[in-house]
Amino acid sequence: MSTRRLFFGIGLDSPATDVIQRWLYDSVAYRKAPTLSRNWHVTLAFLAQVDTPTTDALIDFAGQIDSAPFELHFAQSGYWSHNGIFYLSPSPCEALKSLAAPLRDISEQWQLYTNPYAYSPHITLFRNHKPIPQVRAPIEPFTLTVSSFHLYHSHVLQDGLHYTPIASFDLSA
16 A cells, blocks of 8 residues: 655745745855755644545534634744754744644544654754754744645655645634
């Protein structure tokens, strides 16, 4: 049976992507290329390798989640030295935690993936970057309006890694 590497996440809109790209170009010194902007997102729940019947059940489950649209405010970067991940993190947001919780829970309940870390929402800008990229100026704060989330398929094509939405879920008030 074939499987796909999946995760639930929130995509970025063009204005948010533009702010990040401009900041990286103007205000951050780094030694290797950043992650591809087409893949920038906030992970809600990683699922690992998932077969088709389970994927269908996850889509049904996610479609039942009742959550209103909300905003994420970004103004802070961070760095995890153990894996060289440089990232942007949103201000604390209960709506985001409430959206992620059932998705992370179902992943564990169905024994797809158990995350060893507490939920720490972020946008990964660099992987395996050591030492920490040098920030010459903080990012211009920006807001991302979240009105949907997606089930993504993580896969490699000729031009590199792609995170392709295979299902989308609108948030409604």
